[in-house]
Amino acid sequence: MRWLFGNDWNWIAAGAVSAALLLGLSILTHFPFLVSLVIAALVFAGLVFVLAPRQLFEGLDLGSIGGGQVAFARELLAQAQPAADKLAAAASSIADKDMKAKVKNLSDIAADVISRVEAKPASAPSVRRFLTYYVPQAAEVAEGYATLANRRAPSQVRLSKVGAVITKLQDAFVHYADSLADSELGTLDVDLRLIQESLKEDIGR
CATH class of the missing domain: 1.20.1270 (Substrate Binding Domain Of Dnak; Chain:A; Domain 2)
Structure with a gap:
């Protein structure tokens, strides 16, 4: 499902932060490993969405706009x-x-x-x-x-x-x-x- 939520970079960044958090919680603060793992997994999932690149026409009510207009504009913007x-x-x-x-x-x-x-x-x-x-x-x-x-x-x-x-x-x-x-x-x-x-x-x- 990676392609649904951005490019590789948001996944890499989320993974790095989550791994660091997991190590910090389990080693430095002596949290139980399973608890640290759950927290790190939740942080990873949140960061994947937060860091995902903004999509074209995000926030627009595409249902009120002609599909042909959106497709044409999308094609031009993808080039530009x-x-x-x-x-x-x-x-x-x-x-x-x-x-x-x-x-x-x-x-x-x-x-x-x-x-x-x-x-x-x-x-x-x-x-x-x-x-x-x-x-x-x-x-x-x-x-x-x-x-x-x-x-x-x-x-x-x-x-x-x-x-x-x-x-x-x-x-x-x-x-x-x-x-x-x-x-x-x-x-x-x-x-x-x-x-x-x-x-x-x-x-x-």
Whole structure:
């Protein structure tokens, strides 16, 4: 049943803590071994659940959302999340403060868009290209910059070219984040117009 409750790491961590607890209770505090074993087993079971990685769409009422929308969003996020993680890792490995800040900004925008799509799966189509193309490409470019910069004698020309692409990616990331925000506004403009018309009829202005 391990696959139901996370990846290997939560099981390994739970096992290590439980083993240490078992030894501590039975040896250091002289608890009866069977009592220590039961306590350690309960702690192990609890930690497996507590440390299990968060699942996509956790907390959403999936019954109220179209199955096709959820499946499409899940597919996009499954592609985008590993790339977003690489982007965040690349940002932390870049020494240049200006470039680190730019890559960190890309990473923050990617994480924000992913979380908003997860919260509202119906918005996934508006950022499909962003999730399947721009985020993975940005991760590759950022990793490439970090690799180049860590050389003993990095080519400043190549660094400059890669840095220029990262700078341009800022605009694309902002564009898609804003387009997602616009799609979430939905019928706001129509609602405002109707309210203004109602106000004009009721109070003359």
